[in-house]
Amino acid sequence: MADIMTTPPAPEPAAAKPSPPGRYARFRDSDLLASFLSSKLTMVSAFISVAMILGALLATWIAPTNPFDPASVDLMNSLYPPRWVEGGDTRFLLGTDNQGRDLWSAILYGMRVSLIIGIVGVIIAATLGIGLGLLAGYLGGRVDALIMRVADIQLTFPAILIALVIDGVVRSVFQGLGREQTAFSVLVISIGLSFWVQYARTIRGSTMVEKNKDYVHAARLMGVPAWLIMIRHVLPNVIGPVLVILTINLALAIITEATLSFLGVGLPPTQPSLGTLIRIGNDFLFSGEWWIVAFPGLTLAIFVLAVNLLGDWLRDALNPKLR
Amino acid sequence: MLAFILRRLFQSALVLLCVGVIAFALFRLVGDPVNQIVSIDTPFEQRQQIRKDLGLDDPSIVQFGRYLVKAARFDFGISYQFRQPVSTLIGERMPATLELTFMAALLSLVVGIPMGVYTALRRGSFLSGVFMSVSLIGVSLPTFLIAILLRWIFSVHLGWLPSFGRGQVVNLGWWSTGLLTVSGIKALILPAITLGLFQMTLIMRLVRAEMLEVLRTDYIKFARARGLSDRAIHFGHALKNTLVPVITIAGLQLGSIIAFALITEYVFQWPGMGALFLGAVQNVDIPVMAAYLLLVSFIFVVVNLVVDILYAVVDPRLRANMQAA
Numbered sequence: 219m220a221d222i223m224t225t226p227p228a229p230e231p232a233a234a235k236p237s238p239p240g241r242y243a244r245f246r247d248s249d250l251l252a253s254f255l256s257s258k259l260t261m262v263s264a265f266i267s268v269a270m271i272l273g274a275l276l277a278t279w280i281a282p283t284n285p286f287d288p289a290s291v292d293l294m295n296s297l298y299p300p301r302w303v304e305g306g307d308t309r310f311l312l313g314t315d316n317q318g319r320d321l322w323s324a325i326l327y328g329m330r331v332s333l334i335i336g337i338v339g340v341i342i343a344a345t346l347g348i349g350l351g352l353l354a355g356y357l358g359g360r361v362d363a364l365i366m367r368v369a370d371i372q373l374t375f376p377a378i379l380i381a382l383v384i385d386g387v388v389r390s391v392f393q394g395l396g397r398e399q400t401a402f403s404v405l406v407i408s409i410g411l412s413f414w415v416q417y418a419r420t421i422r423g424s425t426m427v428e429k430n431k432d433y434v435h436a437a438r439l440m441g442v443p444a445w446l447i448m449i450r451h452v453l454p455n456v457i458g459p460v461l462v463i464l465t466i467n468l469a470l471a472i473i474t475e476a477t478l479s480f481l482g483v484g485l486p487p488t489q490p491s492l493g494t495l496i497r498i499g500n501d502f503l504f505s506g507e508w509w510i511v512a513f514p515g516l517t518l519a520i521f522v523l524a525v526n527l528l529g530d531w532l533r534d535a536l537n538p539k540l541r
Numbered sequence: 542m543l544a545f546i547l548r549r550l551f552q553s554a555l556v557l558l559c560v561g562v563i564a565f566a567l568f569r570l571v572g573d574p575v576n577q578i579v580s581i582d583t584p585f586e587q588r589q590q591i592r593k594d595l596g597l598d599d600p601s602i603v604q605f606g607r608y609l610v611k612a613a614r615f616d617f618g619i620s621y622q623f624r625q626p627v628s629t630l631i632g633e634r635m636p637a638t639l640e641l642t643f644m645a646a647l648l649s650l651v652v653g654i655p656m657g658v659y660t661a662l663r664r665g666s667f668l669s670g671v672f673m674s675v676s677l678i679g680v681s682l683p684t685f686l687i688a689i690l691l692r693w694i695f696s697v698h699l700g701w702l703p704s705f706g707r708g709q710v711v712n713l714g715w716w717s718t719g720l721l722t723v724s725g726i727k728a729l730i731l732p733a734i735t736l737g738l739f740q741m742t743l744i745m746r747l748v749r750a751e752m753l754e755v756l757r758t759d760y761i762k763f764a765r766a767r768g769l770s771d772r773a774i775h776f777g778h779a780l781k782n783t784l785v786p787v788i789t790i791a792g793l794q795l796g797s798i799i800a801f802a803l804i805t806e807y808v809f810q811w812p813g814m815g816a817l818f819l820g821a822v823q824n825v826d827i828p829v830m831a832a833y834l835l836l837v838s839f840i841f842v843v844v845n846l847v848v849d850i851l852y853a854v855v856d857p858r859l860r861a862n863m864q865a866a
Binding site: 367371374375376378379382383385386387389390469473476477480481482483496500503504508511515518519522523526 | 555556559563567677678680681682683684685686689690692693697704796797800801803804807808818819821822823825827830834837838841842845
């Protein structure tokens with residue numbers, strides 16, 4: 219009883235998929251496609267997400283300058299406003315920051331950094347969560363109790379607080395090393411450790427259902443070792459719902475990274491992410507250089523909103539109850 | 542009921558113990574504290590003496606016990622950064638954080654509930670659409686962006702409200718309040734809105750969903766059949782029944798308000814506990830980090846416990862379930 223009240227109910231176990239995978243997959247895809255095409259908002263957000271991801275990935279080719287390369291940055295060019303504003307320079311579409319970096323290039327590269335950290339962080343979280351969820355669901359008993367208790371405790375605290383604490387801890391462990399080298403690992407580890415709980419709970423729930431099915435019993439009778447059953451047989455059947463969590467978590471992870479960088483415990487100004495750019499820009503808000511904070515902020519906001527909308531749509535589209 | 546409370550108490554104690562272990566482990570990660578006290582040429586014997594005096598050669602479990610006992614008396618040691626007792630530092634900053642979180646929570650309830658009711662009752666109207674879009678933005682925009690945006694509009698452009706600090710504060714004993722001066726209240730507005738916006742949208746969406754659910758039930762139909770006025774149905778019957786889950790969520794959200802207060806405090810340079818903790822993370826000031834961690838988890842645990850018990854008290858169905866179990 220207490221568990222029900224202290225923690226949100228575990229997500230519904232995934233429905234069994236008895237039909238042959240090929241036809242089922244095709245059926246679901248067509249269904250997904252139909253629901254995708256019927257929602258303009260979803261299409262717009264998908265377009266924006268894809269365009270932004272492409273822009274970030276192709277930053278090296280699209281961006282006029284490389285903001286990471288000190289040779290391309292000239293302090294004499296600092297604090298130019300955007301091109302269309304009076305005093306703007308035609309070389310700098312969105313203006314420059316205090317170090318003379320072209321803001322448009324910095325945003326493209328910053329997007330890339332944010333995206334990579336978000337994706338790697340989410341992959342770590344998902345791997346950890348799926349692994350622990352499988353173990354907890356399949357083995358049950360004490361292992362289950364231990365893992366889920368830790369998950370419960372972690373869930374009481376907001377992810378950003380946990381990420382901050384882990385950040386602090388990892389930083390004190392890495393203290394001797396320079397911040398430049400460790401910032402990336404610190405962020406990725408913090409995000410990975412902050413977001414695993416949701417995966418673990420989802421996977422555990424469906425694993426508990428799957429492990430009593432005949433195919434698992436059969437595999438066990440044939441003497442297949444437990445770890446192989448978990449990975450080869452149970453995992454493919456429980457992985458479905460993780461997709462939705464992945465999308466929504468990507469937005470969350472990017473926000474977390476941006477927040478940590480904004481708070482000054484993330485990436486240093488020499489390898490700026492969107493959060494770092496916003497942090498730099500925030501200092502110039504009062505002296506009238508609004509563009510340094512406005513464009514990175516807008517980029518982050520639009521990207522997060524688009525990914526969120528996409529995640530919402532995916533959740534509804536994959537939920538058979540809402541069809 | 543008693544068994545339930547006892548079990549929850551036990552769980553809470555376990556959570557606090559775990560956090561205590563983490564807080565204690567933090568000290569171990571940063572190396573030998575003796576090295577931070579002595580100079581390089583201090584002889585070995587003297588180091589051993591200091592180690593012994595500080596109790597650092599006792600078994601870990603004894604040291605841990607000592608740490609917990611001290612923490613229970615609000616003795617968290619000396620901050621590395623400020624060279625002051627951590628409890629003094631936190632005590633100075635606590636009122637600022639509590640005032641901010643309280644105002645934010647109040648704002649989110651006072652604005653969020655009516656907005657939720659309105660959007661549920663007038664589903665197709667233009668204003669509802671506006672509210673829903675605002676709530677979407679409130680949910681998906683990161684707190685620090687909202688803070689920057691508000692500062693930009695209201696402090697830089699319009700110049701109506703101060704962009705940082707607490708304004709003038711009045712000391713009432715050990716509690717310093719900004720609620721009694723005009724500049725204090727002005728300074729509170731932007732941070733409170735920033736902090737409250739996310740909770741507000743959450744509460745609005747929750748109230749809306751619950752209202753829509755309740756309005757479909759049979760007893761509402763029956764109330765209509767009895768010829769009760771819309772007002773009596775909506776507010777006397779429907780709203781009352783939606784408030785139980787709202788109160789629960791609002792209570793549980795207190796935790797995230799505290800966490801997000803950290804970000805708000807940072808942007809608005811609000812002299813609260815969150816800003817203190819952030820400085821501690823940046824400078825690896827372990828005693829402050831550990832103390833903040835313990836304190837915040839203590840608040841969390843107490844709030845969760847109270848909400849759980851209240852929930853059981855308010856909702857008779859749960860009580861029946863509990864007796865059956």
